Amino acid sequence: MKVIFERPKSLNDKEFTYCPGCHHGIIHRLIAEVIDELNIQDRTIMVAPVGCSVFAYEFFDVDGTVAPHGRALAVATGIKKALPDSVVFTYQGDGDLASIGIAETIHAANRGEKLTTIFVNNAVYGMTGGQMAPTTLLGQKTTTSPRGRNVENEGFPLHVSELLSTIPGVAYLERTAVSSPRDILNTKKAIKKAFLAQLKGLGFGLVEVLSTCPTNWKMTPVEAQKWLLENMTKEFPPRLFIDKVGD
């Protein structure tokens, strides 16, 4: 019998604790497949975030730790400076990376840290119960923007990738989605390149993955996919910003 599909080696057999329709599971799998394909499992160190995916370090079969809220890239910097031959990646949501941790994000990028960041943007704070994030869309209702996000009071959605695209230390930067098989394959390619940017010593790599949160968006998984494609991709168009890795 020929095996055509199996669990990546870099994921263990613990069951994911994510809600139905959440994209963390897909994104986790893509990262694990990339780690396997690059054959770096035994020198990869993961920095898990605060939020729904705090348990990510328990699912990946690699060394890992949990950073305080927003500080993953500072923790990752400390690890990488101590062990330059290790492969260090952070996994962060929009609240973590774009709000409380925006300073750490910008400065790690600006130092050109040889780190890889997977930035999961679902336009909302997930674990704390659906509050407004810096990436929440205008008019989007959340528990802390119950009348819809309003520019007058809450300002505009923050475009992290556009912001980082001005920084010379960034070696790979792409915004993708995982809402279709084609998007998923493209995201995997982007994640691989973000790791290659690190492995080749080129600088900082980040992939922003547009992602659903059906529970806090109060939608079915199918409605959430549709909402992402119709609304989020308009505000945050998937595109390649920086690629110093090449083919």
Add this chain to the structure above:
Amino acid sequence: MKKIMMKGNEAIAESAIRAGCRLYFAYPITPQSEIAEYMAKRLPEVGGVFLQTESEVATVNMVYGAACTGKRVMTSTSSPGFSLMQEGISYIAGAELPCVFVNVVRGGPGLGNIQPSQGDYFQAVKGGGHGDYRLIVLAPSTVQEAVDLTQLAFDLADEYRNPVLVLADGMIGQMMEPVELPPVRDLSTLPDHSDWALTGAKNREPHRIAAFNIDPVGLEQMNIRYQEKYRRIEDKEQRWEEYRADDVEYLMVGYGTVGRILKSVVDELREEKLPVGLFRPVTLWPFPQKRLGEISERVKCIFVVEMSSGQMVEDVKLSVNGKVPVYFYGRMGGIVPTPEEICLAFKEVIR
């Protein structure tokens, strides 16, 4: 061994390098920036990493990351910067990571000023970050002691897998004194942390480090383990210095810069035939309460001096447990009290 003149801050930095510290992250702040400047120059010469960070918040988390690898890592700061590090210190203590902090305390609260102070005692000794945790806190009173305690700090951090704080003040950081430097440690002789450190899971199960447990029973178990460790540290690591303290009627208590000033005070009062001695805590946590409790059995009163409104005096009172009166004299705002004014204040009390 030859003694050389060194500024306190630079002596601390050189001592750390000699102790095997090869990773240092910091954000500049007066009156300790010479530590960063010294590290910037020296660490690359010995194959180490110096990084000036974007903030103290980033600093403490870089320390966290580097400590996860089991290597010797340090940062230094002064009071407002130490406040910013408290979140990360709670995580580091909870994750049981060895690392060394230096806080060269300045006047506070708020921006305060850049003069020497002891106003950070509560924050250093009682916590400052969230949750039940302890730092080992060492308080030097001379530049030589700052050098020696920096060595000890790295060793205690490794032994107990716990962050250690060297609590100096602007006087210790900025003064120059002759010091004898310790030998340079051979890195291969440093403690092996391969059983828990994050190094990449080559030929072993993955290591996971986190001050996190979603299960209340599991988190309580972690906390019980921390507390058992803290009791072991309390039993074994209480340190202090006694000066002319045999056969005294009056005991003065002070740490750090005040501790050295009180030696002059004791000498002056002894000239006047007053039976006074000094008890100087060297570890502020664990506080040397056992010995202080013993001595308090045989004195008429205790006189505590601090460069604060009176913070350590609470630990003195706990150690003495009501057996004798405890009096307090303090200066704030970055003012270092003179021996003369302390003598006067003491005589006022015993009159």
